[in-house]
Amino acid sequence: MKITEIRESTRPIKSNIRNAYIDFSKMTLSLVAVVTDVIRDGKPVIGYGFNSNGRYGQGALMRERFIPRVLEADPASLLDDTEDNIDPHKVWATLMNNEKPGGHGERSVAVGTIDMAVWDAVAKIANKPLYQLLAERYGNGTANRQVFVYAAGGYYWPGKGLEGLTGEMQRYLDRGYSVVKMKIGGAPLAEDCKRIEAVLKLLGPGQRLAVDANGRFDLPTAVAYAKAMAGYNLFWYEEAGDPLDYALQAELALHYAPAMATGENLFSMQDARNLIRYGGMRPDRDWLQFDCALSYGLVEYLRTLDMLREHGWSASRCIPHGGHQMSLAIAAGLGLGGNESYPDLFQPYGGFPDGVKVENSLVTLPALVGIGFEGKADLYAEMKLLAS
Numbered sequence: 200m201k202i203t204e205i206r207e208s209t210r211p212i213k214s215n216i217r218n219a220y221i222d223f224s225k226m227t228l229s230l231v232a233v234v235t236d237v238i239r240d241g242k243p244v245i246g247y248g249f250n251s252n253g254r255y256g257q258g259a260l261m262r263e264r265f266i267p268r269v270l271e272a273d274p275a276s277l278l279d280d281t282e283d284n285i286d287p288h289k290v291w292a293t294l295m296n297n298e299k300p301g302g303h304g305e306r307s308v309a310v311g312t313i314d315m316a317v318w319d320a321v322a323k324i325a326n327k328p329l330y331q332l333l334a335e336r337y338g339n340g341t342a343n344r345q346v347f348v349y350a351a352g353g354y355y356w357p358g359k360g361l362e363g364l365t366g367e368m369q370r371y372l373d374r375g376y377s378v379v380k381m382k383i384g385g386a387p388l389a390e391d392c393k394r395i396e397a398v399l400k401l402l403g404p405g406q407r408l409a410v411d412a413n414g415r416f417d418l419p420t421a422v423a424y425a426k427a428m429a430g431y432n433l434f435w436y437e438e439a440g441d442p443l444d445y446a447l448q449a450e451l452a453l454h455y456a457p458a459m460a461t462g463e464n465l466f467s468m469q470d471a472r473n474l475i476r477y478g479g480m481r482p483d484r485d486w487l488q489f490d491c492a493l494s495y496g497l498v499e500y501l502r503t504l505d506m507l508r509e510h511g512w513s514a515s516r517c518i519p520h521g522g523h524q525m526s527l528a529i530a531a532g533l534g535l536g537g538n539e540s541y542p543d544l545f546q547p548y549g550g551f552p553d554g555v556k557v558e559n560s561l562v563t564l565p566a567l568v569g570i571g572f573e574g575k576a577d578l579y580a581e582m583k584l585l586a587s
Contacts, residue, residue, distance in 0.1 A: 201274030219384030219415035246320025251521030314496020333532030347537030353381020375557035384415035449479030463520030547577035
């Protein structure tokens, strides 16, 4: 048993939208296929992966360093102890061979993308949904196939005013989401408050709004927004300042009692640990958004979950960024608090398998082998092109 080939293709996911910091007009991602020599139904078992939106494709790094390391390794060195499957931890160690610690911004995405494809292949070889495999290996043995999801959107579109924003949010509510998220920080505070209030007027009992500043604010601005939004009963106030400015996050907690969220732009267990140590995050109400596809993959995410337990945090306070099925599988298998969802954006890479419906912000994952990409026809069509 061995990995015979790893293929990468850089794909556009461009969109005419912006948040408080960047626009997505030239955004790309890497789509990866890990081909094995295991034959099922006359075809090789192939695992697939891709990186989340907000970071660009990393094909150059993969081709230069990471893919050759795996393909040049002794195949036996990448197998688990039974020699019946690939060991993702051994593959990860091979990927990171001769890499210095620190400097997580780009290579963490390259490794995380390959890691996703490896786990997809491993679960397919085991003939199990990834969420069940994770529950058996690292959880309590039983996966919870019902996962909380919220609808992320509310970007700044050219020419889109309040009517466009509220129309978008209403569509999400009509689809069954009870929690929706919009962007702030790309307009003056007074204008953003009008935008927030317009969305709040749409919400019925049990429905909530989260807001996301995408790291735009300095401390005075973050506090000004906190004071202005204190009475809105928001689901959370997300990533007010630079993701590595733990002092800002800790100070903001002194001015904003309701829930906050951050972590999507922290790409290692060590950075996540610094947030927990120094960022003033509160395990009884705040949310952590680490995204395995951007942060060295599930192998590193498991280390992050171990670190969180050591610091008194529950995995249920983790709702990953990215809106992809890998995090859905992790949520179901390891008891995370849920997952982000992009109903209308970054397709076909976001969303759920065909036929999965959102009901009161919950989805029930089907019993598909692997991560379940094959259950989403538009996404699998792209993947098959890479594998052909």
